[in-house]
Amino acid sequence: MSLLNRRAVLKASGSLVVGFAWMPQSTFAASPRVVKPVTLDVVDSYLAIGPDGRITVYSGKVDLGTGVRTALTQIVADELDASLEQVTVIQGDTLLTPDQGPTFGSLSIQNGGAQLRRAAATARRALLEKAADKLKTDVSTLSISDGVVVGRGGGKIPFGRLVGGKTPLLKLDEHAPLKSPADFKLVGKSVPRLDIPGKVTGRFTFMQDFKVPGMLHGRIIMPAAMGATLLSYDESTISDIPGVVKVVRIENFLAVVARTEWSAIKAARQLSVKWSAWNGLPEQARIWEHVRSTKVLKDDVTSDTGDATSAFSAAPRKCSATYDFAIHTHGSIGPSCAVAEFKDGKLTCWTASQSTHNLRKQLASMLGLADENVRCVYVDGAGCYGRNAHEDAAGDAALLARTVGQPVRVQWMRADEHGWDPKGPPTLLDMRGGLDAGGKILAWESELYIPNGGAGFVALAGADHAGLSSLGQLSPGGVINDLAIPYTIPNVRTTAHRLESTPFKPSWIRSPGRMQNTFANESFFDELAAASGVDPLQLRLQYLHDPRGEEVLERLAALCDWRQRPKPDRGGEVVTGRGLAYVKYELVRTYVGVVAEVQVNTKSGEISAKRFWVAHDCGQIINPDGLRNQIEGNVVQTVSRVLKEEVTFDRSMVTSLNWATYPILTFPELPEVIIDLIDRPNEVPWGAGEPTAALVPAAIGNAVFDATGVRLRSVPFKAAKVKAAMEAA
Numbered sequence: 001m002s003l004l005n006r007r008a009v010l011k012a013s014g015s016l017v018v019g020f021a022w023m024p025q026s027t028f029a030a031s032p033r034v035v036k037p038v039t040l041d042v043v044d045s046y047l048a049i050g051p052d053g054r055i056t057v058y059s060g061k062v063d064l065g066t067g068v069r070t071a072l073t074q075i076v077a078d079e080l081d082a083s084l085e086q087v088t089v090i091q092g093d094t095l096l097t098p099d100q101g102p103t104f105g106s107l108s109i110q111n112g113g114a115q116l117r118r119a120a121a122t123a124r125r126a127l128l129e130k131a132a133d134k135l136k137t138d139v140s141t142l143s144i145s146d147g148v149v150v151g152r153g154g155g156k157i158p159f160g161r162l163v164g165g166k167t168p169l170l171k172l173d174e175h176a177p178l179k180s181p182a183d184f185k186l187v188g189k190s191v192p193r194l195d196i197p198g199k200v201t202g203r204f205t206f207m208q209d210f211k212v213p214g215m216l217h218g219r220i221i222m223p224a225a226m227g228a229t230l231l232s233y234d235e236s237t238i239s240d241i242p243g244v245v246k247v248v249r250i251e252n253f254l255a256v257v258a259r260t261e262w263s264a265i266k267a268a269r270q271l272s273v274k275w276s277a278w279n280g281l282p283e284q285a286r287i288w289e290h291v292r293s294t295k296v297l298k299d300d301v302t303s304d305t306g307d308a309t310s311a312f313s314a315a316p317r318k319c320s321a322t323y324d325f326a327i328h329t330h331g332s333i334g335p336s337c338a339v340a341e342f343k344d345g346k347l348t349c350w351t352a353s354q355s356t357h358n359l360r361k362q363l364a365s366m367l368g369l370a371d372e373n374v375r376c377v378y379v380d381g382a383g384c385y386g387r388n389a390h391e392d393a394a395g396d397a398a399l400l401a402r403t404v405g406q407p408v409r410v411q412w413m414r415a416d417e418h419g420w421d422p423k424g425p426p427t428l429l430d431m432r433g434g435l436d437a438g439g440k441i442l443a444w445e446s447e448l449y450i451p452n453g454g455a456g457f458v459a460l461a462g463a464d465h466a467g468l469s470s471l472g473q474l475s476p477g478g479v480i481n482d483l484a485i486p487y488t489i490p491n492v493r494t495t496a497h498r499l500e501s502t503p504f505k506p507s508w509i510r511s512p513g514r515m516q517n518t519f520a521n522e523s524f525f526d527e528l529a530a531a532s533g534v535d536p537l538q539l540r541l542q543y544l545h546d547p548r549g550e551e552v553l554e555r556l557a558a559l560c561d562w563r564q565r566p567k568p569d570r571g572g573e574v575v576t577g578r579g580l581a582y583v584k585y586e587l588v589r590t591y592v593g594v595v596a597e598v599q600v601n602t603k604s605g606e607i608s609a610k611r612f613w614v615a616h617d618c619g620q621i622i623n624p625d626g627l628r629n630q631i632e633g634n635v636v637q638t639v640s641r642v643l644k645e646e647v648t649f650d651r652s653m654v655t656s657l658n659w660a661t662y663p664i665l666t667f668p669e670l671p672e673v674i675i676d677l678i679d680r681p682n683e684v685p686w687g688a689g690e691p692t693a694a695l696v697p698a699a700i701g702n703a704v705f706d707a708t709g710v711r712l713r714s715v716p717f718k719a720a721k722v723k724a725a726m727e728a729a
Contacts, residue, residue, distance in 0.1 A: 038098045043170040045098040046119035053147045053160035055087045060100030061112035062092040064384040067626035068108045070193045075113050078186040079120035081144035092356040092378025102355035106687020121176040131157050181681035190625035207352040207379040208337045217261040218400040218410040219268035221254040224275040225652035234272040241267050248403050253466035257404050279651035291428050295500040297452050303484035306491035311443035315434025319531050323520040323713045327647040328424040334382025335417040336389035340397035341407040346373045351394040352381025359391050362470045363398050366463045387458050387507035389421035395460035415657040422458050422507035425451050425476050427516040431524040439532030443491040448483050451476045451506050452498035458507045477508025482517045486584045487543035511690040522581040522698035536580045549591050556593035556615035559676045568707050575600050579702025581695040589686040591617040596699035600707045605723030609639045609671045619683035632673045634692035640665035642697045646716050
């Protein structure tokens with residue numbers, strides 16, 4: 001949202017839904033005088049209605065380019081019987097929005113949207129009661145249309161006339177009646193995304209475009225190796241560059257600040273710097289040996305039914321396989337960026353962080369400030385899908401702004417982004433299955449090797465280099481989710497070995513752990529189907545005792561004509577195959593089935609992902625077109641990760657520092673995506689930002705087996721690796 005628009009939003013929000021007033025100040029002022037609640041238990045934290053009847057929504061969940069802003073607008077507008085045009089959403093501003101948790105895990109609609117809907121329902125009832133009092137009638141005789149309460153006798157009162165004055169806060173009522181799905185006018189409809197016109201016309205403000213008056217430009221000079229120490233630098237080597245304001249050093253943190261961005265870039269490149277040597281990374285060629293040899297802190301048993309070990313030992317037929325998933329970087333198209341201003345002992349930071357409330361705590365810790373003296377304001381970033389380096393750029397900007405006493409913008413360079421953003425950790429899985437003589441599955445065992453920790457605070461790079469605390473932990477994300485399987489097998493044991501360390505600072509990338517674990521599970525299930533001589537779809541249906549899951553698979557089969565699909569011809573230079581994968585995400589939500597169609601060049605090993613069919617059940621659908629966008633994005637991004645992406649490194653640092661060494665999918669390589677959406681308007685809405693992505697690796701791998709008879713168990717499926725596997729078969 002542009003600077004002027006956000007100012008206008010706040011100036012329009014003179015009184016909240018229960019009527020209390022606050023001092024309208026610029027959203028981008030460093031120290032605004034605002035009196036507004038942000039606790040989770042009052043309606044006023046989520047909603048405001050101005051005198052003109054316009055509704056402002058305050059969402060702690062943010063839109064990372066997935067269309068969440070539009071869906072949240074639909075939810076609130078529909079629950080209040082207002083028009084879309086009456087609603088504006090402010091996101092991720094720690095001064096104005098409640099802390100609804102980070103924007104991750106496909107929880108924005110499922111959790112954040114549910115909170116907003118409940119707030120809107122509470123507000124709707126309060127508005128009707130107040131209108132009934134003014135019109136001297138019973139609530140049951142009133143209705144709402146486009147933000148106007150209408151009585152049967154013709155009396156009308158716009159929202160704006162109902163919210164004036166100062167009254168007590170309105171408590172959120174968990175039992176306020178929700179609108180019946182039969183009465184929805186906006187929810188369930190394909191409303192055009194609100195952000196697209198601005199992006200198409202170039203009027204949209206990304207974080208990388210954001211500016212404040214008096215802003216300087218900073219560039220970070222990263223160490224020559226991951227663990228290197230700064231020995232010295234020679235400031236005279238940049239004396240010829242105009243506009244340099246300051247060289248900032250705090251222990252191993254080194255940066256230049258200049259009046260123009262180009263001067264900052266030139267100075268960062270030209271400054272003579274000496275670093276110590278360091279070679280503490282493992283050999284990439286032996287990465288899986290390194291993972292296996294890393295100390296195990298504890299074991300998490302994620303499922304334990306029957307006696308899998310004994311059943312496997314006694315099984316007359318045994319299958320085993322090991323799957324690995326390479327280290328991935330986020331690869332955000334726009335390098336991370338932030339702007340910070342330190343004034344009167346308080347910090348304001350504009351950031352594309354998907355977790356502004358957590359970042360606030362980290363910046364406060366790093367600078368030794370109270371949390372209330374730090375404000376983080378979300379501005380849309382050009383690329384995210386996980387905890388990339390947006391927070392790190394924010395930390396850098398905060399350090400520089402405090403040092404120079406002026407607002408500072410920091411944008412990382414491409415090599416900084418690829419080299420220093422936190423990584424999706426290397427993932428290793430050992431799979432074992434036992435069959436009886438007739439092919440029935442008797443036992444299933446899996447062992448996962450993954451770093452300890454969850455989705456917590458990832459240490460800020462600048463704080464690390466400066467020797468400051470930023471609450472950092474080992475935080476790879478929810479990496480043990482979906483290790484357990486959705487199939488009913490008599491003897492199952494799934495275990496995660498939680499490792500003490502991992503080569504690079506880990507954080508979550510889209511579908512963390514769920515993608516890697518589902519890749520192994522659904523690939524190995526196909527291996528058992530082949531060993532049993534049973535069709536992969538039929539075997540899944542045989543062991544899946546879940547009506548919604550069965551419906552997804554049956555609709556998927558009809559969508560792609562699975563049962564009548566062409567039998568693959570493995571004799572040509574280019575062969576085609578189809579592969580199937582299924583997930584009930586985290587075993588508690590969002591059912592998805594995927595079939596991939598691929599072509600494999602048997603001479604070169606090149607894989608082309610041509611087509612995907614997706615059957616998707618996430619309960620109630622808010623915006624069908626937006627949901628399709630999400631699913632398509634899941635497929636496209638994950639095809640890139642599966643076929644192309646892999647962090648490379650030597651003993652000192654990352655070596656895949658640009659798009660040539662870390663390639664991503666190009667437009668000519670995009671697959672066709674055919675989708676069947678299963679709408680369940682009377683069910684709760686679940687997330688869609690991740691589940692489809694979890695299935696793409698296994699679906700592609702299973703399709704390659706269908707086409708070639710060769711199993712691929714190591715992501716990415718690069719041509720050389722595929723060719724070697726075919727030659728070894």
